[in-house]
Amino acid sequence: MDVRRLDLLRELAERGSVTAVAEATGRTPSAVSQQLKVLEREAGMPLTERSGRGLVLTSAGEALARSAADVAVALERASALWDEFRNDPSGRVTLLTFPTMGAAVLPGALTDLQAVPDLEVEATDLDPELAEFADLTSDYDIVLAHTMPGVLPWGGRGLTAVPLLTEPLDIGLPADHRLAGRAYVTPADLVDETWLGVPPGYPFERILHAIEQQAGRRATVSQRFSDMRIMEAFIEAGFGIAFVPRYTSSRVPSSIVLKPIRGVESSRLIVALMRPDVAERLAVRTVVDALVTRAARLAETRATA
């Protein structure tokens, strides 16, 4: 069983179409199709079957693709060990971040990484509303994702997740708000306020639901934004209150105050998501290490401030 062919099957399992695999690997669909056919002959039973105009893996194909992933990990581990031996995390690492985290830790992390020669980091940001984080690990080495504790949107797929930060979500209030003097706020304090929410389906919403459940009545949401800058501007202008991540929010203007919430668990988990084989690369691990370090420092400085 040839490894290159197995790898093609693995890609197919991930990307779901011959054309996508061909694009991702820089080949023509015909070439991919031919190689998969050879693999099927070697395997001795059908690995794919047509479904509409596309193609899906049979259960046999799925099984073999899983093994192929293990082989890919072993290969990458060998390669990473080798890089380590040469002490040379070389190559290009692509990274996808959501805006707040990108602004909060990326500049610092990339500064640290400039000390590493021959390591290029190519960072991009994507609005989280569009982000099916797990899928994007096919196209980026590292995907920064955020989620509520207990929710694992990357589950099942066997992705590697390195936790970077558990970030409390506070309530952002205008400086002249009636609750601005409090040390903390409770669901009962908050439920009758006018809320600035996030678009439906965003993870933050779960916490608002928790607050409603705790207080026993519904909250009213006036506006919905995903961008934190806009959110903060609206809070400052007195249009309502909202969740504000304690560490990664932009430098909070003095006109806004953050108050911790008591009574509901209110935090988000920020992780680096990677395909397990990619996670073995020394270059990738180096970048993740830098992110972990900077995230820790961020939490530390903000906590003491």
Next chain:
Amino acid sequence: MDVRRLDLLRELAERGSVTAVAEATGRTPSAVSQQLKVLEREAGMPLTERSGRGLVLTSAGEALARSAADVAVALERASALWDEFRNDPSGRVTLLTFPTMGAAVLPGALTDLQAVPDLEVEATDLDPELAEFADLTSDYDIVLAHTMPGVLPWGGRGLTAVPLLTEPLDIGLPADHRLAGRAYVTPADLVDETWLGVPPGYPFERILHAIEQQAGRRATVSQRFSDMRIMEAFIEAGFGIAFVPRYTSSRVPSSIVLKPIRGVESSRLIVALMRPDVAERLAVRTVVDALVTRAARLAETRATA
């Protein structure tokens, strides 16, 4: 880094010469040399260096070869998982045994394995005096080895060892011997007897040394044989006493009696030795399972008889 090339490096690490690798993989030495050169270029540093007219791995080469072994294991595991999926342990398994074990369990094991279609077992025997067991795992899938407990002649090399049998070594006596009526014998009983020994360096010797140490004086060894049949014939003829493995000795003629030894630990461990990647093959594991089963049954029937 190409897997086929890595595998070549792994073979080189095991066999120690380009020519040997070429023979083992069915290629010309030139082809092997060229591929290793390409690998070296990919790796970015020398993996081998000339030593006399031969070739040795650099420390870098050793390191990479170790990783290559891991990759080979992952690949074989994938292949084995696949065979398991198809429930079809196909292919040819080569096995090397030493005479007594071969006679005692191989016929039974191969009988059991006839139930498995498409599985061919090719067994060979080799006189143990010639056997550097560990080396032979390069040429045979399974090598049956025996050793004293605590001694691991296959150590260091990362070989997989599956224990088959812990076999007591008794003392074989002619039926009319003065000790023939005993339930057991002690070092003091034995040390003044005339001994039939094994060639120097054989594992059994260690036990004789232990007996000498226990009794406080040297034993005299008249003849030295490695073949058990000869040994038994000499015991029967009254030329001396000797260690006789309790289970794997040929059907003990009634003219010989076996007496357990008290006072020294007297047993040998019989294991199946395999290269770790080979050990992943379902076909190989199937054969080993059959050996384990038959070995257990052997111990059981002989113990009750």
Next chain:
DNA sequence: ATGGACGATGTAGCATTACTACATGGATGT
């Protein structure tokens, strides 16, 4: 010391393999 054997490696040519370009055919959806 010297010739012969051995082991690794370089070169040229050949065989196999994997790829591209293009054509075909089935499924989808407007």
Next chain:
DNA sequence: ACATCCATGTAGTAATGCTACATCGTCCAT
């Protein structure tokens, strides 16, 4: 029904890995 999308088949080409043979350095026996 037509245009579109996706997989796949075919023929030719490019790349790769191999053999055959020659060469060079090292070791050993005479």
